[in-house]
Amino acid sequence: MAEVPEVETIVRDLREVLVGREILAAEVLLAAALRFPEPGEFSARIAGRVVLGAERRAKHILMPLSGDLTLAIHFMLWGTLLLVPAGHRHPPETLIVFQLDGEQELLFLDKLGYARAALGTQDEIVERLDLDLLGPDALDPSFDADLLARQLGKRRGALKPVLLNQRVLAGLGNRDADESMWLAGIDPHRTPASLDRDQIERLHDAICQVLEEGLALRGTQADLFGRPGRAKHRRNVFERTGQPCPRCGTPIAHLRLGGRNTHYCPQCQT
DNA sequence: CGCTACCTGGGT
DNA sequence: ACCCAGGTAGCG
Numbered sequence: 553m554a555e556v557p558e559v560e561t562i563v564r565d566l567r568e569v570l571v572g573r574e575i576l577a578a579e580v581l582l583a584a585a586l587r588f589p590e591p592g593e594f595s596a597r598i599a600g601r602v603v604l605g606a607e608r609r610a611k612h613i614l615m616p617l618s619g620d621l622t623l624a625i626h627f628m629l630w631g632t633l634l635l636v637p638a639g640h641r642h643p644p645e646t647l648i649v650f651q652l653d654g655e656q657e658l659l660f661l662d663k664l665g666y667a668r669a670a671l672g673t674q675d676e677i678v679e680r681l682d683l684d685l686l687g688p689d690a691l692d693p694s695f696d697a698d699l700l701a702r703q704l705g706k707r708r709g710a711l712k713p714v715l716l717n718q719r720v721l722a723g724l725g726n727r728d729a730d731e732s733m734w735l736a737g738i739d740p741h742r743t744p745a746s747l748d749r750d751q752i753e754r755l756h757d758a759i760c761q762v763l764e765e766g767l768a769l770r771g772t773q774a775d776l777f778g779r780p781g782r783a784k785h786r787r788n789v790f791e792r793t794g795q796p797c798p799r800c801g802t803p804i805a806h807l808r809l810g811g812r813n814t815h816y817c818p819q820c821q822t
Numbered sequence: 823c824g825c826t827a828c829c830t831g832g833g834t
Numbered sequence: 835a836c837c838c839a840g841g842t843a844g845c846g
Contacts, residue, residue, distance in 0.1 A: 555840055584828090611841075628841050630830090645830085664830050666841075709823065718842090726840045772840085790840080811824065813839085 554627035555725030556691065557766030557783060558773050559611050562633055565776030566606035566615065569635065570658070574602050575617070576651040585647035585660065587624075587670040588680065594671050597621065598650075610686045610722035614677065622677045624670040625660065631667025634659045635776050690723030690759050691767070697749075697756040704744035704752070711747075712740035713810030723763060727790045730815045732758040734789045734797075739821045740814050789815040 578598045580591035589597070601617035608614070613625040613633075625633070631647075638655045648669060650658040660669060670677060678684055687703055688695055703721050707714045714720055715729045724732065733740050735758035738751055747755070766772070771781035788798050793806035793815060802819035 558840090626841080628828090629839060630841095662830090663832090664828085664839080666828060666830095668842095713823085716841090728840085730840095811826090812841095 554611065554629065554631060554773070555728050555766070555771075556608075556611060556723045556763055557728070557769075558632075558771035558781065559613060559627060560608055560691065560767055561771045561775050561781065563606050563608045563613055565635075566603075566613070566633070569776070570603045570615070570652075571605055572602065574600065574653045575658075576600070576653060578651070579649045580647075581642070581649065582647045582665060584665065585662070585667065585669060587668045589671060594669075598623065598671055608689075609683050610689070610718045611725070612681060612683065616674065620673050621671060622674045624672075624677045624681060626668050628662070628664070628666035628668065630664045631660070631662035632773065633776055634661055634774070634778055636778075685719050686722045687718060687720045688722065690721055691763055695721075695756075695760070697753045700756045700759075701749075701752045704747070707744050709743065710740060710809055711738065711742045711744055712812070712814055714744055716810065716812065721759075724759065726812050727787070728759075728762050728766065730790045731762045731788060734758075734816060734821060735761060737821055740809055740816050789817060791815065 575598055578595045580586060580594060583591050586594055601619055601621060604616040606615050615623040617623055636657050636659060638657050642649060642659060645661045645663040646659050647662055648660040652658055688699055707720055712729055715724050736754040738755060766783045769781055769783035772784045774780055789804050792804045794803050797804055797817035800820045802817055804815055805818045806815050
């Protein structure tokens with residue numbers, strides 16, 4: 553559920569409504585939802601901080617706070633953030649409740665419980681989450697076909713797992729990787745080294761198109777305010793196993809590649 | 823690289 | 835009753 557269009561949608565919402573707001577208190581309902589520090593220290597250190605911004609690094613959300621602290625959040629598979637009026641009962645999947653000024657609460661939710669938050673100085677966050685090992689971001693304006701060629705050049709094995717590796721390119725999740733390779737007409741088994749210049753360019757264009765369209769439709773899930781995204785049904789191959797390829801009518805194939813569900817057209821992706 | 827663990831809700 | 839999940843870390 554949480555790929556880059558979904559994460560970026562939430563980040564933009566956070567930037568719009570949370571900057572300048574104070575976190576009055578935080579209540580950790582699931583201790584495992586914290587990478588660090590321990591719940592007591594987390595709550596003690598975050599209380600009274602003002603949110604200075606919100607940005608995305610790969611699928612991490614980073615919120616710099618007053619007092620040289622940064623709150624980092626990762627949704628993993630099913631996590632999200634929801635802004636609600638204070639004083640209501642929290643849904644059972646609530647991991648952390650942030651009480652904000654203005655009688656509002658920011659809920660960190662995850663029905664699966666894999667999502668994680670961390671709090672530390674900016675250096676600590678970068679160091680402990682290995683943020684400087686991340687590859688270039690696919691939504692950054694500087695991402696072009698040359699950069700994609702350079703990043704892919706270092707890697708061996710099948711294209712799909714390489715595209716999912718955030719240290720190669722930050723920005724693709726399982727759905728968007730499958731959709732990008734379909735749009736580019738490239739078989740997910742191909743090795744990066746076997747792609748010619750034209751295919752690299754098509755892949756670059758496809759990645760940009762998939763991410764930008766998903767973002768323009770505000771993703772597939774609820775935004776910070778609980779409003780649903782409109783990208784839910786824009787799928788050509790992902791989870792369409794056996795249904796006709798929109799381009800050539802061949803049934804979409806499904807297999808596992810790099811341990812992940814993979815969907816593609818065996819006819820027109822070569 | 824491939825595999826496993828994480829661990830709950832919703833789909834089949 | 836089962837099986838699976840759009841992500842990542844950690845292991846061999």
